[in-house]
Amino acid sequence: GDSVTQMEGPVTLSEEAFLTINCTYTATGYPSLFWYVQYPGEGLQLLLKATKADDKGSNKGFEATYRKETTSFHLEKGSVQVSDSAVYFCALSDRAAGGGADGLTFGKGTHLIIQP
């Protein structure tokens, strides 16, 4: 079955540091890939997505590139801020847009702590 593996935290960085959160996946088809962010006490918000190989998703300074050859979708940001402190989830969906929908398969989440 489908699975997502991401580095476990907590990951603690200083403000303005470079961030990488690794994510690799296993899927039978050609999944869409997502990064969701969860702030304390809130639900999940979509951060960025990519629907096919070599696509780069980006939002709020975060980027991730869909690498089919390495089955990876690593999240990066060049300079993190205290406000980026949250839990980040990598996820996949095996259904393409317009082809119905399926539940998301999530990684365990990475707790990111940014210190001033």
Add this chain to the structure above:
Amino acid sequence: DAGVIQSPRHEVTEMGQEVTLRCKPISGHDYLFWYRQTMMRGLELLIYFNNNVPIDDSGMPEDRFSAKMPNASFSTLKIQPSEPRDSAVYFCASITPEASNEQFFGPGTRLTVL
């Protein structure tokens, strides 16, 4: 749009009691998902509906769990009887895949079973 609405936001109950969680999806979305989040198991899909019809309930942990979607704007997840190991945050999400494959999540219901 108000987004996905869930109620209650917090629920504390005693073991053996019936618990009902509620969800209102985004208007026009034809898929609705229920997820459970725990520290041990992370986020798990419990069940999802398409046009109010349950499509896959293989994630429902036991017969104590049931879900319904009587119309396009309302769904319930019921646990009867509840047990302490059911303590978790339960999320509802909705999507209309013809427009996008992004699932929109509600704020969640934090359930504590004593």
